[in-house]
Amino acid sequence: MTALDQFKNFVASSKLRMTRERELVIQSIAMHEGHFTVSGIVRKLQSEGSAVAPSTVYRIIPHLMEAGLIRKAPQADADGEQAYELIHRREHHDHLICDRCGEVIEFVEESIERAQEKVAAKYGYKLKKHNLELHGVCRACQEKIIEKAVRAW
Amino acid sequence: MTALDQFKNFVASSKLRMTRERELVIQSIAMHEGHFTVSGIVRKLQSEGSAVAPSTVYRIIPHLMEAGLIRKAPQADADGEQAYELIHRREHHDHLICDRCGEVIEFVEESIERAQEKVAAKYGYKLKKHNLELHGVCRACQEKIIEKAVRAW
């Protein structure tokens, strides 16, 4: 079932209506397959010649969350804008974040997943979800930092 | 070493200056011992008769982060305001949280720490910190849920 179909089901079980704009936004998000922001979607649709107003996208977001299609990403964009992510029915993933440039890499490390279950079992917990963020400096930024230091010296 | 002392060291190794406002803000945060927001600090200091302007608090925040005293909390406040948290200097630990009763268990799992380094290396990142929250239901709550279900049946 595609994200669009998923939302159509949600619409059917409510008094919401299916519109051209909602379809465009959902397809844009589904295609994105990662983190996205409102301004990003607006820009992308605009460049494709099917502009949708920012206020409209902002109004669609809460419905997509309610429908279980997306959720807030644990970290905002490099600037202050709220980022969202598709909730895949596919495998869960964690985040590796560069605190200097804001790059976000999604990864899945099986050994971490297993170790988490181990910890939960040890304390008698039944796990529902988790949230792992690794913060650091990406390779490109490391190089920029060194460059800058050398020049200043 | 108190948070205030820690910041004083930081100030000494820079061209920053120690001021009444910075001292007030840091002590307010240190006393808080949990999540906090800019507006919360402003309100608290105001009610204590030692008001500090919001813009001043906003300007102190980046210095506290740089000094390693605080960091952004992974989740913003209930409304849209950015939340921060004190970074404890004691041993690093992760959190196992019961979403039903709110119990928080702190733990350290070596295999997880090592696996994180592995992921960072794979992507060329230099790690600075991380943030792991396991969410679930603790044993006690699991039992209560079962009890309740049986009674309702």
Add this chain to the structure above:
DNA sequence: GTCTATATTGCAAATGATTTTCGATAAGGA
């Protein structure tokens, strides 16, 4: 202590993301 350079403050204005208002339009059931 006094002097000086400049870091810091508070206020007000600016910015930028998000929300809301409102008149026009369009979805979908009758």
Add this chain to the structure above:
DNA sequence: TCCTTATCGAAAATCATTTGCAATATAGAC
């Protein structure tokens, strides 16, 4: 097709955060 009302776009309103600026305060030099 007709009607009800959900939805849209544009502009105004909000709200958190940032910035410009003139007044003040800190820390080091003397």
